[in-house]
Amino acid sequence: xxxxxxxxxxDGTNCDKETAYAFxxxxxxxxxxxxxxxxxxxxxxxxxxxxxDDFHILVWPGxxxxxxxxxxxxxxxxxxxxFLGEEVEKFVEDGKLMIGxxxxxxxxxxxxxxxxxxxxxxxxxxxxxxxxxDSQRFECRWVKLASPENKCxxxxxxxxxxxxxxxxxxxxxxxxxxxxxLFSNGQVVYQYSDSNWQPALDFPQNPNGSxxxxxxxxxxxxxxxxxxxxxxxxxxTHNHHLATLQKIxxxxxxxxxxxxxxxxxxxxxxxxxxTPGLKILRNGIDYIVKNFx
Numbered sequence: 001x002x003x004x005x006x007x008x009x010x011d012g013t014n015c016d017k018e019t020a021y022a023f024x025x026x027x028x029x030x031x032x033x034x035x036x037x038x039x040x041x042x043x044x045x046x047x048x049x050x051x052x053d054d055f056h057i058l059v060w061p062g063x064x065x066x067x068x069x070x071x072x073x074x075x076x077x078x079x080x081x082x083f084l085g086e087e088v089e090k091f092v093e094d095g096k097l098m099i100g101x102x103x104x105x106x107x108x109x110x111x112x113x114x115x116x117x118x119x120x121x122x123x124x125x126x127x128x129x130x131x132x133x134d135s136q137r138f139e140c141r142w143v144k145l146a147s148p149e150n151k152c153x154x155x156x157x158x159x160x161x162x163x164x165x166x167x168x169x170x171x172x173x174x175x176x177x178x179x180x181x182l183f184s185n186g187q188v189v190y191q192y193s194d195s196n197w198q199p200a201l202d203f204p205q206n207p208n209g210s211x212x213x214x215x216x217x218x219x220x221x222x223x224x225x226x227x228x229x230x231x232x233x234x235x236x237t238h239n240h241h242l243a244t245l246q247k248i249x250x251x252x253x254x255x256x257x258x259x260x261x262x263x264x265x266x267x268x269x270x271x272x273x274x275t276p277g278l279k280i281l282r283n284g285i286d287y288i289v290k291n292f293x
Contacts, residue, residue: 060104
């Protein structure tokens with residue numbers, strides 16, 4: 001079977017096409033669906049009925065939904081809760097998957113679907129949030145992530161990776177007690193890391209000042225996952241910022257004994273392998289194939 005993936009579309013989302021492309025590349029059957037289609041149960045573009053029940057994975061993609069008015073992801077969160085709250089709740093209770101990327105993560109947080117500490121899958125109020133970067137500017141570059149022990153089904157085998165970020169409101173904050181509970185529950189999935197893969201509290205390794213370097217979290221089931229970095233943008237090995245070095249490394253004029261070259265190649269990894277970004281999405285697809293035959 002090909003798991004059906006619904007990639008949300010609304011005013012201001014701008015990562016839906018590459019997200020659908022990346023899911024299709026790892027075996028999914030992705031459709032970009034405007035939120036109004038789901039609310040009205042009808043796809044006006046393809047002239048067919050449509051419902052969240054038709055899908056196995058719901059993607060809240062990146063972008064600047066509704067211009068980030070009020071706060072990033074806030075309007076989308078309110079819209080989803082008001083018009084599709086019951087459908088989303090049933091979707092999660094049926095054991096299906098959700099992933100929120102960047103602006104989608106912000107919306108999941110502001111809708112209360114993450115961190116969902118009580119695990120009731122109900123529409124709860126915010127217990128954490130994502131706010132303005134400490135730098136007070138948009139941060140767009142590559143960062144390192146490392147995983148503490150966690151229960152997220154999306155990230156198995158992807159414990160360390162380089163990945164791009166692009167956001168202005170990515171600073172994760174919550175009461176210390178809440179963060180302690182997230183770690184003890186295995187809900188902290190990724191932390192921004194330094195060159196030794198240790199949690200990075202300082203800029204620039206931590207691009208936004210997130211408390212305890214938190215870059216992504218999941219719900220208590222491990223099936224709903226949100227992160228600020230963009231796995232869908234790392235869908236080909238040559239997307240990597242060191243891809244040129246990967247490509248020319250075998251050539252005679254490259255000094256393979258040079259420590260800088262060696263360190264950079266460790267960062268760049270193997271040019272021929274599937275990217276960590278795609279592996280994250282593949283884990284979601286594989287989970288559905290295994291559990292929804």
